[in-house]
Amino acid sequence: MNIHEYQAKELLAKFGIAIPKGVAALTVEEAVKATESLPGPLYVVKSQIHAGGRGKGKFKELPADAKGGVRLAKSVDEVRDHATEMLGNTLVTIQTGDAGKQVNRLYVTDGVDIAKEYYLSMLVDRKTGRIAMIVSTEGGMDIEEVAHSTPEKITTIVIDPAQGFMPHHGRAVAFALKLSGDLNKQAAKLAASLYEAFVSLDCAMLEINPLVESKDGQLLVLDTKMSFDSNALFRHPEVMALRDETEEDAAEVEASKYDLAYIKLDGNIGCMVNGAGLAMATMDIIKLNGAFPANFLDVGGGATTEKVTAAFKIILSDPAVKGILVNIFGGIMKCDIIAAGIVAAAKEVNLSVPLVVRLEGTNVQLGKDILANSGLPIVPANDLGDAAQKIVAQVNNAA
Ligand code: ADP
Ligand code: MG
Numbered sequence: 384m385n386i387h388e389y390q391a392k393e394l395l396a397k398f399g400i401a402i403p404k405g406v407a408a409l410t411v412e413e414a415v416k417a418t419e420s421l422p423g424p425l426y427v428v429k430s431q432i433h434a435g436g437r438g439k440g441k442f443k444e445l446p447a448d449a450k451g452g453v454r455l456a457k458s459v460d461e462v463r464d465h466a467t468e469m470l471g472n473t474l475v476t477i478q479t480g481d482a483g484k485q486v487n488r489l490y491v492t493d494g495v496d497i498a499k500e501y502y503l504s505m506l507v508d509r510k511t512g513r514i515a516m517i518v519s520t521e522g523g524m525d526i527e528e529v530a531h532s533t534p535e536k537i538t539t540i541v542i543d544p545a546q547g548f549m550p551h552h553g554r555a556v557a558f559a560l561k562l563s564g565d566l567n568k569q570a571a572k573l574a575a576s577l578y579e580a581f582v583s584l585d586c587a588m589l590e591i592n593p594l595v596e597s598k599d600g601q602l603l604v605l606d607t608k609m610s611f612d613s614n615a616l617f618r619h620p621e622v623m624a625l626r627d628e629t630e631e632d633a634a635e636v637e638a639s640k641y642d643l644a645y646i647k648l649d650g651n652i653g654c655m656v657n658g659a660g661l662a663m664a665t666m667d668i669i670k671l672n673g674a675f676p677a678n679f680l681d682v683g684g685g686a687t688t689e690k691v692t693a694a695f696k697i698i699l700s701d702p703a704v705k706g707i708l709v710n711i712f713g714g715i716m717k718c719d720i721i722a723a724g725i726v727a728a729a730k731e732v733n734l735s736v737p738l739v740v741r742l743e744g745t746n747v748q749l750g751k752d753i754l755a756n757s758g759l760p761i762v763p764a765n766d767l768g769d770a771a772q773k774i775v776a777q778v779n780n781a782a
Pocket of ligand 2 (some may be wrong): 592
């Protein structure tokens with residue numbers, strides 16, 4: 384789960400991390416009011432969307448030479464103008480895809496006189512099973528380019544969670560950032576606090592870009608992205624309360640209501656499968672037959688009519704889907720019940736794309752009979768390979 388920049392900053396501030404003052408705003412009036420509570424004379428108006436690259440982003444509705452999603456302002460009037468232009472409009476950044484994201488909230492924050500921009504991020508490194516802190520002296524809006532062309536300018540410091548964060552980790556961070564004197568001490572302390580925040584909040588990823596040195600010698604967090612391990616969210620109701628469903632994929636939100644594990648992918652064959660392992664195998668075999676799955680979807684053990692109907696609707700809400708492959712193993716749930724569910728659901732959603740169904744397990748013959756007698760153009764398949772060949776052929780014929 385991801386959260387907004389202003390929310391992440393509020394969480395980090397609780398760990399004693401230095402953050403410039405700022406206030407979130409949902410309307411132009413709130414943005415103006417927020418400005419009046421800040422010291423000035425420089426303000427920054429920042430689009431709050433779950434995507435980075437806002438500074439260099441472009442608003443769809445504005446002329447190409449209009450400013451991006453992070454804007455400096457020198458007066459309350461300028462803040463008002465920026466807020467008016469940004470709110471309700473669609474920001475397209477390198478991370479949003481072409482569709483962009485609608486800006487529904489802003490963060491008005493204190494403008495910092497920047498001496499230098501640094502980069503610092505943390506993630507759970509699955510290869511080492513440890514927490515990695517990644518730092519660079521080349522922070523700011525071009526970090527992707529730095530990683531690509533000058534990877535030697537990026538240093539990774541690995542922390543063993545069993546040992547915890549040690550003073551030498553802090554010194555290594557400060558050294559990699561080439562900081563001396565008081566800034567060196569600030570960096571070591573900041574790294575320790577970030578580690579504490581990361582672990583105690585069960586973060587999956589925490590990125591600070593830029594981390595800045597201000598002209599008056601303070602190390603400040605200017606931008607932050609934070610995401611959480613969803614399996615640990617039950618331990619953090621205060622974090623769960625920060626969820627903004629309007630930022631998430633609508634189909635994935637809908638799927639979570641029915642307890643369906645759904646992830647949208649780029650292909651055109653919708654998959655409805657029970658069990659994650661079978662779902663993975665189904666996706667593999669579709670690819671083996673030269674096509675691509677449009678989604679991962681695990682309906683779980685109890686594939687009820689209600690769940691199957693919801694799953695059909697979610698799969699079909701993706702305009703890229705040109706055919707559906709249902710591959711269900713009837714174990715606890717018997718094949719005839721599943722078949723009845725598929726028929727009822729297909730009728731309810733007025734299924735308009737080819738449907739191939741492979742059933743296996745208890746009462747399989749009963750299930751197949753129900754599909755055959757349904758009056759619907761359902762193509763039965765005998766095994767996984769047969770099912771994949773049939774759906775790929777159906778989709779190719781229709782194209
Ligand atoms: P994004 O990474 O989505 O583009 P950032 O918050 O990193 O958004 O903002 C982009 C750039 O805007 C930063 O690299 C920094 O130079 C500038 N900036 C952001 N916040 C402030 C601030 N509070 N004061 C001064 N400059 C800022
Ligand atoms: Mg940034």
